[in-house]
Amino acid sequence: MKLPRRFFQPLAAGAPEPFRELPVKLERMIHFVPPHNEKVRAKVGDLAATVDVVLGNLEDAVPADQKEAARKGFIAMGKEVDFAKTGTGLWTRINALNSPWILDDLFEVVGEIGSKLDVIMVPKVEGPWDIHYIDQLLAQLEARHKVEKPILVHAILETAEGVANVDAIASASPRMHGMSLGPADLAASRSMKTTRVGGGHPEYRVIADAKGEEARVSAQQDLWHYTIAKMVDACAANGIKAFYGPFGDFSDAAACEVQFRNAFLMGCAGAWTLHPSQVAIAKKVFAPDPDEVNFAARIVEAMPDGTGAVMLDGKMQDDATWKQAKVIVDLARLVADKDPELAKVYKLP
Numbered sequence: 001m002k003l004p005r006r007f008f009q010p011l012a013a014g015a016p017e018p019f020r021e022l023p024v025k026l027e028r029m030i031h032f033v034p035p036h037n038e039k040v041r042a043k044v045g046d047l048a049a050t051v052d053v054v055l056g057n058l059e060d061a062v063p064a065d066q067k068e069a070a071r072k073g074f075i076a077m078g079k080e081v082d083f084a085k086t087g088t089g090l091w092t093r094i095n096a097l098n099s100p101w102i103l104d105d106l107f108e109v110v111g112e113i114g115s116k117l118d119v120i121m122v123p124k125v126e127g128p129w130d131i132h133y134i135d136q137l138l139a140q141l142e143a144r145h146k147v148e149k150p151i152l153v154h155a156i157l158e159t160a161e162g163v164a165n166v167d168a169i170a171s172a173s174p175r176m177h178g179m180s181l182g183p184a185d186l187a188a189s190r191s192m193k194t195t196r197v198g199g200g201h202p203e204y205r206v207i208a209d210a211k212g213e214e215a216r217v218s219a220q221q222d223l224w225h226y227t228i229a230k231m232v233d234a235c236a237a238n239g240i241k242a243f244y245g246p247f248g249d250f251s252d253a254a255a256c257e258v259q260f261r262n263a264f265l266m267g268c269a270g271a272w273t274l275h276p277s278q279v280a281i282a283k284k285v286f287a288p289d290p291d292e293v294n295f296a297a298r299i300v301e302a303m304p305d306g307t308g309a310v311m312l313d314g315k316m317q318d319d320a321t322w323k324q325a326k327v328i329v330d331l332a333r334l335v336a337d338k339d340p341e342l343a344k345v346y347k348l349p
């Protein structure tokens with residue numbers, strides 16, 4: 001293990017100092033764009049103003065014979081679009097560490113648009129060693145290309161080994177931005193019996209005890225509850241952010257909304273959007289409910305220094321509920337800064 005005092009030192013001479021704290025950013029959705037698709041790429045300039053993060057995907061979902069085209073397309077997109085103008089994050093998902101494309105992905109992307117890139121998403125992370133490898137290589141590339149702001153790393157939790165090592169991954173480097181659930185690869189890795197990308201399964205349920213001839217109530221359960229809870233704890237404990245990941249059934253907006261909301265309530269900051277129709281769902285879900293914001297603002301107002309106990313609407317409030325309220329009010333302020341309509345509804349002082 002590295003000595004604590006060396007944790008925040010740059011890993012290459014000339015590389016930027018790692019961040020001590022994550023930059024504060026609203027990241028309700030990480031919008032996936034297939035950069036080899038010229039038609040979609042042409043629309044990214046307009047799309048950027050409507051989402052919090054644009055991610056050019058280079059990994060799965062890009063055919064093997066289109067990997068070069070996707071990389072070149074992403075670099076062109078990064079050069080053409082002014083993401084900073086709308087405060088939109090620019091991310092990429094690189095190919096896996098054991099793939100033939102990873103080195104060119106990193107060398108070309110950082111070399112060409114390293115200074116515009118906020119986050120690199122790394123798939124199939126198995127343990128802290130994967131993060132250490134990327135960390136060192138990125139520092140060398142940042143130094144070579146005079147990138148002044150550290151490029152952050154976001155891990156996808158999508159193998160059984162990755163889940164087993166989730167805490168060590170979250171604390172592997174000051175470069176860690178956060179983590180997303182990768183339900184498709186994770187299901188395969190665990191031998192789960194589902195062909196869905198995220199979401200529940202009609203056969204995964206509980207059933208009430210038998211009572212004579214009475215019909216037995218039964219309800220679908222959430223296949224991902226355990227993993228999301230584990231990921232949220234690992235991320236929160238290390239001051240980084242947790243994300244739901246993808247929901248593959250674009251035709252079922254209601255199920256997508258419920259999965260996203262469960263993740264939001266459990267502590268996730270956002271989710272992936274794979275299709276334009278999912279952007280509105282993420283915007284709706286990953287902003288706190290106005291009634292909740294108003295109540296939280298009243299708690300903060302009633303306890304100016306955050307200590308003591310007061311009653312509000314028959315409910316006890318104390319130091320802990322003040323902290324809960326602060327989470328909601330702080331997020332509402334971040335959302336209000338970006339969304340004038342919600343700012344009016346939230347009416348925060």
Ligand SMILES: CC(C)(COP(=O)(O)OP(=O)(O)OC[C@H]1O[C@@H](n2cnc3c(N)ncnc32)[C@H](O)[C@@H]1OP(=O)(O)O)[C@@H](O)C(=O)NCCC(=O)NCCSC(=O)C[C@](C)(O)C(=O)O
Binds near residue numbers: 039158245273
């Ligand atoms: C599935 C696809 C091919 C269907 O694309 P389509 O064109 O057939 O769909 P459509 O409904 O006909 O599209 C309507 C319009 O939206 C456009 N459009 C459609 N999608 C997008 C988009 N993302 N961004 C911007 N625009 C988009 C599309 O071009 C079209 O525009 P038009 O009306 O002008 O003709 C397309 O939506 C797509 O490529 N989405 C991204 C897929 C992707 O990145 N998958 C990988 C992430 S999930 C994953 O990897 C798993 C994980 C984590 O690793 C693990 O769990 O293990």
Ligand SMILES: [Mg+2]
Binds near residue numbers: 060158185
């Ligand atoms: Mg995957």
